[in-house]
Amino acid sequence: MPESPEVRDGVTELERKSASAARLFDIRRIIGGLFTLYGVIVTVAGVMASDADLRKAQGININLWTGLGMLALGLFFLTWLKLRPTAPPAPPNN
Template structure:
């Protein structure tokens, strides 16, 4: 094994790990809930008397916005505390064996 191969393996691992974290669905869901929670919460803060009368005196938009904000922050905290790891690359030997097994199954039929 050459020095170039040894250097490139950790870099490749870091790149795959960064890509796995970037596309983690918890980040997308958490971010959307945070944004929508802030928007709905602000609407709830500035609700007029007609909206309060409609909701029987409860600032429902404020409470829903706060709940969405908390849920979004929990998703982001979960993603931060337990980051996604990149899956292991398939091994060339394993791939070759699985192709041979499939070809063998096809010839039996």
């Protein structure tokens, strides 16, 4: 039995929404966003470190270095997402 144009349009719209949802919840977006956000927060904490904080860490500004590493990792994930986006799922062959 042939499908009506309304049914085909409805299926096409659902497939488009499904592909958008798959791209929205891509794990790279979540990991990249969180690492970038936390990286900024920890980097700012490292920039604002006091002399007492540096003495406790034997002169190494651990917050600054950890924050920069987290920021780099987060930006890597977001760049990866931008360069290789999630492909939409293939439509079923019925």
